[in-house]
Amino acid sequence: MNRTEESGYRSLFKQWDSRSWVRSKPRRNGAFASGLHYFSPDLCPLLAHPEVRAAPAQVREEILVHSLYVYLEFTVQLELGPVNETCLLLHSPDFCPWLPAAMKEDLLRIYTDEAAHAEMSHTLLATVRDHTGVEPVLHRPYFLQELSRLYAAELPVYRPLVKLFFSIVSETLITGSLTKLPKDPSVQQAVRELAADHATDEGLHHAYFRRLFKSLWPKMPAPLQTKIGALLPEIILAFLRPDEAAMTRTLAGYPEIFEDPARVVAETVELPRVRGSLVDNAAPTLRMLAQEGVFSDPVISAAFDKHGLRQHA
Ligand SMILES: [Fe+2]
Numbered sequence: 298m299n300r301t302e303e304s305g306y307r308s309l310f311k312q313w314d315s316r317s318w319v320r321s322k323p324r325r326n327g328a329f330a331s332g333l334h335y336f337s338p339d340l341c342p343l344l345a346h347p348e349v350r351a352a353p354a355q356v357r358e359e360i361l362v363h364s365l366y367v368y369l370e371f372t373v374q375l376e377l378g379p380v381n382e383t384c385l386l387l388h389s390p391d392f393c394p395w396l397p398a399a400m401k402e403d404l405l406r407i408y409t410d411e412a413a414h415a416e417m418s419h420t421l422l423a424t425v426r427d428h429t430g431v432e433p434v435l436h437r438p439y440f441l442q443e444l445s446r447l448y449a450a451e452l453p454v455y456r457p458l459v460k461l462f463f464s465i466v467s468e469t470l471i472t473g474s475l476t477k478l479p480k481d482p483s484v485q486q487a488v489r490e491l492a493a494d495h496a497t498d499e500g501l502h503h504a505y506f507r508r509l510f511k512s513l514w515p516k517m518p519a520p521l522q523t524k525i526g527a528l529l530p531e532i533i534l535a536f537l538r539p540d541e542a543a544m545t546r547t548l549a550g551y552p553e554i555f556e557d558p559a560r561v562v563a564e565t566v567e568l569p570r571v572r573g574s575l576v577d578n579a580a581p582t583l584r585m586l587a588q589e590g591v592f593s594d595p596v597i598s599a600a601f602d603k604h605g606l607r608q609h610a
């Protein structure tokens with residue numbers, strides 16, 4: 298264990314009071330302008346499909362509203378679920394007791410940030426629903442289904458670790474929604490500002506979880522590294538794969554236009570643009586794993602190859 302590095306932790310949150318969204322910035326829930334989208338067409342996988350692009354303009358705009366809902370609901374469920382459950386777990390004196398006190402304290406700030414992201418995302422969703430009259434489709438986010446599946450496959454003793462790595466992956470992924478949405482001038486201001494404020498907070502969280510990973514990984518015995526490492530590609534894909542169930546339900550709302558929504562969705566996720574953006578979004582996490590030597594384990598490396606991720610690291 299590298300005690301020097303850990304005891305030398307300087308809080309990443311020293312300016313939290315003046316920089317955190319919930320501590321220092323207003324709610325992003327402003328007026329909506331006619332003529333602007335509710336989500337970026339470039340970030341909507343469905344709009345990559347020619348049959349969806351050929352749909353009437355009104356339907357395309359509603360599909361973008363649904364894309365916003367899926368993104369916001371993903372945020373609510375992720376922050377309140379695995380990420381904040383991980384903050385609670387790590388904050389316990391019994392779990393990773395080697396974490397410096399200052400790192401344990403910062404978990405309370407991350408927890409607060411995430412709860413606020415959930416509340417503000419939910420409030421924006423409700424405001425857009427009231428303004429547009431478009432009802433969200435009922436769905437259980439894909440990443441939660443995947444977490445349940447990975448959990449069920451493990452003995453209870455490993456489950457906290459699965460959840461911890463689920464959070465490390467989600468906090469170190471940089472998705473297009475966070476980085477590109479704020480820059481798209483065709484999107485409603487409130488949506489862009491919400492994404493920008495969230496991205497700023499997540500920049501710090503990213504640095505924190507990266508630091509945590511660098512300390513944690515070398516402490517894990519090799520067989521445990523192999524076991525958890527082989528799950529990482531599935532965890533990455535749980536976050537980055539488009540939510541096919543939500544997309545299918547969205548299209549099913551327009552039966553006169555989309556006779557076979559499942560076929561259109563199955564074709565959409567195979568499109569090079571959709572697959573390419575998934576791989577792009579995985580890159581920062583893959584780089585972090587490579588820098589810590591994770592891929593020197595042949596079992597882990599093979600698992601990434603199997604899921605089509607490793608060669609892009
Ligand atoms: Fe967040």
Ligand SMILES: [Fe+2]
Nearest residue numbers: 411468499502
């Ligand atoms: Fe976060």
